[in-house]
Amino acid sequence: MSAPARRAAMLVAIVAALAIGAAFLKRSDVYLLTLTMVYLMATFGLNLTVGYAGQMSLGQAAFFGIGAYVAAIALKAGVPFLAVMPIAAVACFVIGLALGFPALRVQHHYLAFATLGFNVLVYLILRNEEQVTGGTYGISAIPRPTILGVSFEGHLAYFHFTLASLVALGALLWWLLRSPWGRAFAALRDNPIRAESLGVNITAYTLLAFAIGAACAGVGGVYYASLVEFIEPGPFHFSTSLMMLLAVIIGGSGRFYGPVVGTIIIILLPELLRGSSHEALKFMQKWYLVFFGLAVVALMVWLPGGIVSLADRFRRRSTS
């Protein structure tokens, strides 16, 4: 079996195991898994912006929030879920273009601060525009989808629905990254000056990567709103953007599976440690943030390519 076929088979096995195994998990664990997948939609998008197009963004939580609020308002108004999803994605894509057009004139930490400023602005709007967003009281009783008569109201049904959607989004991004667009993104990241000398329109491609990343976060926001059924501005603070960026970087930015590993570590691991009643892990419950911080520092020093780059290291070592 060829390496790509082996990888595809492994992926199918993992997805199948998740789909079947979730039935045997506690409700809270299923919720956590669903939450991880929802954040993964946003970090997949951020990986496109940061890892493939080489742009630093600290505004992903703002797009996540815009998607969530668009969904909350539209779903409560009776708009079907299948219509809400493209509306939120297009809204975030357009806002991403509008923000990116001026912001992408600067790069690196300047761009990070420009996007951070945008996140703060969105957060303030969500908190203060009470008539639309509910302010700090938020929006409650957000319905879960019913599609073609099939209800995804139950926690397990919604988990399966989110899993299927995540696989579809992942497949779409996989195709995108292997298309000429994806190669242009990689060229931008590796050497924008050289890319331009080949005729790659670096402004257009950078903007496109940023806007697609924003749209992914918007889609994640839609699923988040339906998952938690109540939203308020807190989860869309810029600290969430930092957390998403951390997930991409510790997993391995610019690597397809980097955000998968990173998001699991950032979202799932702390919750599992905190919620565990196992005797050996009780110590970790109090100190997990300290250990987590130290682990991230160590990781960045010794494994700057992220956890997924470990596989390359082992491969190089075995061939040398």
Added chain:
Amino acid sequence: MSDRIIEFDKVVAGYSPSLTILNETTLDARRGEITLLIGPNGAGKSTVLKTLFGILVPRSGEVRFEGRVINGRSQRDLLADGIAFVPQGRNLFGTLSVRHNLELGGVTLPRRDLPARIEEVLDRFPRIRERIDNQASTLSGGEQKQLEVGRALLLHPRVLLIDEPSIGLSPKLVADVMAMLRGLADAGTTVLMVEQNVRTALKYSDRALVLEMGRLALDRPSSDLLADPDLNRLFLGGHAAAASGAAA
């Protein structure tokens, strides 16, 4: 049609208003020839190529391609006009495969034309065909240079600008690259080359333009300059006028 495909007419250009490199530079390159730009460091050789390829915009003077002024045109437009540029150093995208690097070279082409153009390049560079699915960073220095030139040729350029193609290559590979450029010129592509490895480059080029302090100091057939006993002095701190006088 004039033999002069590229013309610089009193071009002033530099990297900032306070740093002028080309100082009313006037020079030309002729159709189907290899024109070699040589001179000491800081003379403006690479700046000529960057100005020609739109990376720098002239502050005054005219840059002409086939008689048309191209000052300030975008790199994308210049590629469409038929000018390709292979900059100094490593220009490949190391994380991508050889095929994907080639495809990036054809990003401005209609999608349907790309496979045939890639085949043309692979026919010209069989060694690259053998490595087509390898990661570009695993290619040897000579193979990488072949790929860079092949990628530039995808667009069927009429003018190829190439900056220091011999950097990092062994003498054998330098000769291979020069022979490849000679073959291109013989097939009708105009080559404008900057090269520090002067003696080798003179053997393969038609004409040599010596730049000093951003001005053209000497314009001679390469064979004349190669036979000049003052060649070493010229490039080891001497003045172009010395070589010019000695050869006259």
